[in-house]
Amino acid sequence: MYILQYTMCETIELDNQIHLHRFEYNPPHPSYISGFIDGDGCIFIRKIEDGYQSGIQIAQSRTNILQILRFHFGGSITSSSNRNNKIKNLMDDVDQYYHKYNIRNQYNLLIRSNEYKLLIDYLQNTLIIKENQYNCLYEFNKLANLPNKKEEKEELYLKCSGLNKTCNLDDRNLKKLNIEYISGLFDAEGCIFIDHNLKNIRISIAQKNHPIILNEIVRFLGFGKVKNYEFKIHKKSDCLKFLQLVKPFVIVKYNQVIAFERFLQTDDHKMKEEMYKICNREKHQIEHFTDLNQSKEGKDGYLESLRLREIKEKLCKEIQLAKVYKDKSEKMSGEGNHNYGKTFSKETKKKMSISIREAKGGVSDEQIKKVRILISEGKQNIEIQDLLGVPLHSITRIKNGSIVCSDEDKKEKKHITQEELNINKRKIQVCEILKVVELSVEGLQPMKILKCLVNEREKNNLENNLTVDIIKNIRRLIFSNKMPIYESEVSPEQYQYYKNMIDEKYAVK
Secondary structure (H helix, E strand, O other): OOOOOOOOOOHHHHHHHHHHHHHHOOOHHHHHHHHHHHEEEEEEEEEEEEEEEEEEEEEEEOOHHHHHHHHHHHHEEEEEOHHHHHHHHOOOOOOHHHHHHHOOEEEEEEEEEEOOOOHHHHOOOOOOOOHHHHHHHHHHHOOOOOOHHHHHHHHHHHHHHHHHHHOOOHHHHHHHHHHHHHHHHHHEEEEEEOOOOOEEEEEEOOOOOOOHHHHHHHHHHHEEEEOEEEEEEEOOHHHHHHHHHHHHOOOOOOOHHHHHHHHHHHHOOHHHHHHHHHHHHHOOOOOOOOOOOOOOOOHHHHHHHHHHHHHHHHHHHHHHHHHHHHHHHHHOOHHOOOOOOOOOHHHHHHHHHHHHHHHHHHHHHHHHHHHHHHHHHOOHHHHHHHHHOOOHHHHHHOOOOOOOOOOOOOOOOOOOHHHHHHHHHHHOOOOHHHHHHHHHHHOOOOHHHHHHHHHHHHHHOOOOOOOOOHHHHHHHHHHHEEEOOOOOOHHHHHHHHHHHHHHHHHOOO
């Protein structure tokens, strides 16, 4: 006779590892994750002091699902309860404890805007209840790092907040229902019940805000009924059907599903009692999870996906560029490539040179001359783009001499180091960066620091192109105990002074 043996915390940790291994190479089905988020998740856009915060949050008392999602999609796991120590001392008699105190630790997986792109791409067209909130987040993600998009961000913030309050469900989304989604919703909002006499049984899924989805589950499965905002199955044969359908997908209730299935399939009273105990322990057992807020640990699948995506994007760009050259080359060589391998005349070579140059820069000699005139008049690149329709990257290359007229020689390219390149890209001066360091050490928030710098620029009649994101990026470096400037930019004494300031404040103790 097969009996599952359970101890407390150690077995939960081992069980978590088993589930992580189960989903090591592929994440759970997107519809399963969507069902779980629709049940126990939150898609949000919040307003904070210096902008907006957006993300996906999932709350659970068991971390197996949270660890799996963090492994594949990033994020951090935090605890919303600090009751571990008090509870631990009360657990000598487990059965008595969790019938008297049904208190479990709560854990949250939070995936913010710097990481959730992989997840929102993976979940496309799979959510049912929170589909509209997902659409807000999807659009917000496109604007997250763009300046001058305050009105659009505010509109999406208000829309998403309103949707989270009203809890409306678009009936058209019900056609997305499948067994994977039902498994996720069951893992989040479901219940397996066996009474202490081992006679009354049921499987249920609660959904008070959206009972319409419960009716759709009945229609989809062909069994069960809806009563008092709950989908319920009482019949033994239907319970077995349901368990067999969801077993390949469930994570949180996996052990309950296995135990309840064995309970229904056996007539042995001792086996039934053991399965009943296992179901109850799974419902009430308290997990003490300590692997909280890891930076990169536990995100192996996510980091690998980012690496592969970067390689894919690079290859796609190279393929696209190769296609451009090929198309231009075919046009120049004529039908059937009859000019291939021939010696071209000086005039033909000149035309080919112009064609290749236009393929690279997309500009003619006439446009180059017009761009130069506008540059001499003090026009900004963006203004020139609006006036002439020339791409920004081409204007930059005309300005630095990389693109010239067909009868001109290119300027000799000066070698530039990565350090020089990074310095040239900056929109903030060294003295301002050092001011950010000083004010951050004093405890000022990004928006207040930005106001100080803007006021200083206004006093000196300097153009203001600073944003709060620039301030935040500098703060991220110093919070990581890194210098935001290079040694070559200041005197050795000044560099050491600010390095000591950062080390004293932010060095890991």
